Amino acid sequence: MPDLVARPGSEQDVIDILDWCTRAEIPVIPFGGGSSVVGGVEPRFDGPAVTMDLSRLDQVLDIDRTSRAARVQAGVFGPHLEDQLRPHDLTLRHFPQSFAFSTLGGWLATRAGGHFATLYTHIDDLTESLRVVTPVGVSESRRLPGSGAGPSPDRLFLGSEGTLGVITEAWVRLQDRPKWQLTASVTFQDYADAVAATRTIAQAGLYPTNCRLLDPTEAYLNAGAAGSVLILGFESADHPVTTALDRALEIAADHGGVIGERKERTWRSSFLRMPYQRDALARRSMIVETFETACTWDRFDAFHSAVTAAAQDAIERVCGIGVVSCRFTHVYPDGPAPYYGIYAPGRWGSTVEQWDEIKAAVSEAIIANGGTITHHHAVGRDHQPSYEKQRPDVFALALTAAKAALDPAGILNPGVLLRK
Amino acid sequence: MPDLVARPGSEQDVIDILDWCTRAEIPVIPFGGGSSVVGGVEPRFDGPAVTMDLSRLDQVLDIDRTSRAARVQAGVFGPHLEDQLRPHDLTLRHFPQSFAFSTLGGWLATRAGGHFATLYTHIDDLTESLRVVTPVGVSESRRLPGSGAGPSPDRLFLGSEGTLGVITEAWVRLQDRPKWQLTASVTFQDYADAVAATRTIAQAGLYPTNCRLLDPTEAYLNAGAAGSVLILGFESADHPVTTALDRALEIAADHGGVIGERKERTWRSSFLRMPYQRDALARRSMIVETFETACTWDRFDAFHSAVTAAAQDAIERVCGIGVVSCRFTHVYPDGPAPYYGIYAPGRWGSTVEQWDEIKAAVSEAIIANGGTITHHHAVGRDHQPSYEKQRPDVFALALTAAKAALDPAGILNPGVLLRK
Known part of the structure; x- marks a missing residue:
């Protein structure tokens, strides 16, 4: 639980809050819909914490019908965004399973995957430019359909999970509504x-x-x-x-x-209903957990066997019985994104510990067999140990230095991506 | 001209050369085919310089037919790469106009654009993982078809133009040969x-x-x-x-x-022949220059008028007469990548100064009207002033810090992307 929730109504408010937190050295966690399933927005550390709830920044500010793009404030929830685009006969067509409970800023900060299996589905590819408030200033990239001018500024902030700055606006690429x-x-x-x-x-x-x-x-x-x-x-x-x-x-x-x-x-409506089914099962003390990953096709058979075996083994050890299922959510020419589901009876009162044990076993199998610890759910606090095994150490040095430059007081979502 | 050309025959050689240059504080410029048209590989600074010619690292090391991917050394030239892929009935299908004179490592370091107009054509999107030698260690990303685990490590090195490390290998995504x-x-x-x-x-x-x-x-x-x-x-x-x-x-x-x-x-063979035509004209003292950029569709009419007017005006001022042409090399849903050609008679002996004046005028128009200073040629030393106007200042802080972390002695291609 945070000690304080700040609800900025403008970008200047965001700047002021970051200034105040920087001076007071109080950690601040940017918060969209709070739908993170990986502990991305929970202040799991000692001392005070401010949650910056961006949901008041919820407007589509500009529509460019010719290029099919819109300038959108980051705090807008999925349905409200689509409501504002519909009169223009346009759609972002980005439908993560959390669509109703998550925001554009959250999608950008976590590199969300959309509903669609191929091509323009990841928020990364739907991003034309970003506006990000950092403790040392505001970064705004140019609206461009493509560029080769140095490393992409947007790709540094995409997936930064609130550790480098607060995304306040983006120009996003839209599409015509399918006929x-x-x-x-x-x-x-x-x-x-x-x-x-x-x-x-x-x-x-x-x-x-x-x-x-x-x-x-x-x-x-x-x-x-x-x-x-x-x-x-x-x-x-x-x-x-x-x-x-x-x-x-x-x-x-x-x-x-x-x-x-x-x-x-x-197939979309049943897809968006799935999490509700999971909640209903969880209320009956079922352990229902999902693991989403990606690997290359050549590895898939061995990867799938190893992950399934690790999950089945952990379930039987922890819960006695249970099942593991797998579906592909996205497919690429060079590999699938498998999504594993685990359904097992929990013992009332100790489901959290059981969940932790299963999570650890499956995560280890994913990393050991060449997968990614997350294809679209993000790293958060839950995936941090696996993420540290996955990412190149040299890249961690670069990211640490970049963070120190943009967030000198180290107040932005501490403990996520980089250790405090 | 460099003072020394190092020709590593292995990754260990690359490591040793970087170690030596770091200790001696001698600038080192990674060099592929040397086809840069933007001063990317010229040591335009005082003091000694080492050019690291990577052309001995020219082998395809691994082919994964199932995922259609290959592990390739960075120093391989386009034709030699395709020769090694052909027996497997696969192709990288990345054909920049410099194809015969440039290397995989150069394409990666400069975010090269391929011949094809849409989808899988940029080297960025053909990159599955990278291996990069930096002065502080070797970075190797995981082979993954997609990932949402933090900011993409590869996207930091793509476009880094030799300033963050030396790309020695990549897993690249291949395609079947078209029928x-x-x-x-x-x-x-x-x-x-x-x-x-x-x-x-x-x-x-x-x-x-x-x-x-x-x-x-x-x-x-x-x-x-x-x-x-x-x-x-x-x-x-x-x-x-x-x-x-x-x-x-x-x-x-x-x-x-x-x-x-x-x-x-x-249409490919005539496309690959174009630079030869340009060289023939240049030998006759014609100024033949190209500017490649990208902008969103909504801006294109005004952008095109402004850039064409600036180019025409500069040509007439500098050369008396000449023509400006435009073609689209790539098209995106949100904008085109226009490629401007300038053909004007030069005065023998002062063509370089004339070129500089035209270049400056057109670059200014591109930046002032919302384009990118480069869509696929890179920044190099020629585009540095425009690049500094284009990129977000806050991103420059992050990049400067990342470079200081990976290249503490500041030896890697100094003056490119970041001022010395």
């Missing part, structure tokens, strides 16, 4: 075939908006299906997507997939 | 219509491999054509590209374009 939407599911008896089909589709230059491979457990839990299920979706605001879906299904069939019904709709 | 290739050209009477058509195509999610809009001067010089010419190309290793080209041509026709003949070939 053509097709989806189809494919069932595979053999998971290895399903993985090979998914990889081939990811490398075919078809760019599906959805390409979610559910392993047998995930398919059973979510769809009551037997076997592995690949859910494919294509969308466009400009042209029919039949040709692309046809080709993707052809690839799937070549790998032994059985094609299900095509539908003209998307 | 379907279609190209067509469209002629427009009105340049504004051509720009609108190009923008609409760039925002349609069609992702052409070529989308080069030649303004009337460029079209006349390159193709003897009257009017503006849009050259469209589509390629795929997986599926026919007829549907995509049809739709792009439909958009072009909607904007008043007259569709020319379709052909099953690419």
Whole structure:
């Protein structure tokens, strides 16, 4: 719990709060929707702490219809942002699962992944420029569609998780609202075939908006299906997507997939409902945890076996029984982003310790087998030990120096990314 | 001219050379193909200088066919890299105009742009992981298709132009060799219509491999054509590209374009020959200079007028007569990357001063009108004054601190990106 919550109503307020905290040497944690699942916004340290709640900065300030971009204040929540874009027939089309409970600033600070499986889905790629208040001044990058002028300033702040400054505004890249939407599911008896089909589709230059491979457990839990299920979706605001879906299904069939019904709709509403289901289970003392990661395709089989075995082993040791499921949330030409779910009965009263033990075991397997400790949830305080194993030590030196330059008093979200 | 050229044959040699230069406090300039057109590798400072020529590190060390990636030493030249990939039926498909005379390490250090107009063309997006030798240690990032674990380590080194370390290896993302290739050209009477058509195509999610809009001067010089010419190309290793080209041509026709003949070939060889033409003209004392930049679509009309006027004015002042041409090399949903050509008769003996005056005038117009001083040529020593106006000052503080941490003696390519 913070000792004080500051609610800036303007960028000048943000500057003043940082000035005050710097002079008083009081840690300050920038706070968007507070939906972090990795301890990103909790002051887990001794002494006073200020939480800077940015939710009053919630306006779309400018729309550039020609370039399809908008200047947006960082404290806006997902639905309110889309409400402000809708009259212009535009959308950011960035739908993390936390969409309703998280803000643009939070997405930027944590390098959020959107709902869509390929291309323009990560907030990194939707960022045209950033405005960031730091204790030593305001940084504003130029609005540019592309640039080769030195290392990207935006990419230093993207993923900085409140440790380098407070993101107050961004110009973000928008899209037209889709008019053509097709989806189809494919069932595979053999998971290895399903993985090979998914990889081939990811490398075919078809760019599906959805390409979610559910392993047998995930398919059973979510769809009551037997076997592995690949859910494919294509969308466009400009042209029919039949040709692309046809080709993707052809690839799937070549790998032994059985094609299900095509539908003209998307999968999004059930995706956004999933966390509610998790909360309902958690209230019944179930341990429901997810691990999201990414690895290259060549490693995937060994990676998946090792992570699944570590998770299953930890569950059985800690809870007696339970299941591990896996789905792909994003696919890249060079690898998938697997998302593991763990469902196990907890003992009432000690679920937190049980959770810690499972989390540690699975995180270790992810790092040992060449994955990333986070593909889109961020590092926060929970992933810090694994992050330190993952990142290059030399990069940590550079980041430490950059932080000391921008935040000389070390007040910004201390303990995240860098040790105090 | 450097005082000493070091030619490391191994990464250990690179480490030893950096150690020696650090101890002796002698500046060292990492050198790939030496094709920089912005003074990136010239020791324009007093005192001794070592050039580290990386061309002996020219091997593909590993191929991962499954993920379509390769571990490659940084000193390899474009053609030699593709020669080593060809037996595996893979290609990096990164073809900067300097392809034959530049190296992977140079592309990475300068954030090179490839030949293709959209999607996977910038070396940034083709980078899976980097290995960089710095004076304080070796940084190696994890091979990952995507990650949200803190700010991207690779994006700090990409574009660092030899100031933070020496890139010795990278895992790069490869592609299958294209099987379907279609190209067509469209002629427009009105340049504004051509720009609108190009923008609409760039925002349609069609992702052409070529989308080069030649303004009337460029079209006349390159193709003897009257009017503006849009050259469209589509390629795929997986599926026919007829549907995509049809739709792009439909958009072009909607904007008043007259569709020319379709052909099953690419535009690449003439593109790679262009610099030779420039050298031939330069030998005849012609001033032939190019400026490459990017801006958002909303600004383009005003930007283009201002840059063209500044260039034309400078040419007439300095050379009496001359022409300015423009083509788009890359297009993004939120803006084009215009490439300006300047052709003017120089006075033999004073062409360098004339070039400087034209360069300064056009650079100022680019910065004043919201462009980037470089979209893919890099900053080097020539663009340094403009770069300082473009980048956020706060980012410069962070970069300065990062450099001091990784290069405490300040020996790495001094004067580039940061003042000595």
